[in-house]
Amino acid sequence: MTITYADFERVDIRVGRIVRAEPFPQARKPAIRLWVDFGEELGERKSSAQLTRHYAPEDLVGRQVVGVVNFPPVQIGPMWSEVLVLGVPDEAGEVVLLSPDRDVPLGGRMF
Template structure:
């Protein structure tokens, strides 16, 4: 089990902007040091489309991902990952083998809906 991180305030939590998006496109990312997939996510008209690199190849293929609803942190600064500028952190959870499964809403909500 992971260690619990230090407590934060509700105001600290509200600084993290987590939104729902839908994956529009996904491609293999063979240049990545660890196996990954490049994804483009639609976060609605306010935020628009953002791209990312996700180490999710154990559970997903690019073809599996198109149309999938995901949650992502949209207010981190962009980060260079090899030749890709990652613009969003798509959220997931480790399974019992250390592989990542994506966090998805259980009800359909509009792209750009903020986690509350």
């Protein structure tokens, strides 16, 4: 499926920093609940991410990540996920986070 550049521009992908992470036992599949700071314009957003294979909650705090910030919130168990944190599967299908290779300003938009 081919999309236009205009289609791509509608997806708002920003850089944030994980400020809090904790186990999320209420999720159907093993997950970690994240609080991500996207800077002054967007503020803090919550997410649930299936990252338990490669990451412990305490190792995620302070890490910069990339997320889609303009999807509508989705209820996951007792919480509303407000951002889709992006990752790619490894050879076993487990999520590996996408992140900038250098520290960048929070809220920076991918283009």
